[in-house]
Amino acid sequence: MCARSSRSSLETATTNRSLDGEVVVTRRTHFNASHRLVNTDRSARWNRNTYGSCNNPNGHGHNYVLEVSVVGRPDSSTGYVIDLGELKEIIGRQITDRCDHRNLNLDVDFLSGIIPSAENLVIAFWNQLAPHIMKGRLHCVRLWETERNRAEYFGPAAQV
């Protein structure tokens, strides 16, 4: 029993020593959506040859996995690069609430006019997120379309 113990050593220890270094933190989330790969400037034959079954007229669905990474130095008062709960809310507001259970060709305003390939989606998602990341800076948007296929974007300044 420890009923008479006073403050624990965890409360009295100094915990505000800063460490120098940049760290990447990542939030993973999911959404389900349908899409069709089609370039309306090209012929039906070109689209079938280019996209195969991904060009099926009524579309198809994916269980997308989205990973958003932020890089920065841990804040000396919190130890966080960014509060991952805050990052979760930004991703929800800017992307998953707007894409989940939607048709990406028709239902999502910020995807209007683009071919919703994984490649284009990560650039569009970056553009949706970057202005809202106030702690650290956006490092990578990674989208898994299937367990085997993913696209990742490191921003307009990155050279891959």
Ligand SMILES: [Zn+2]
């Ligand atoms: Zn697809």
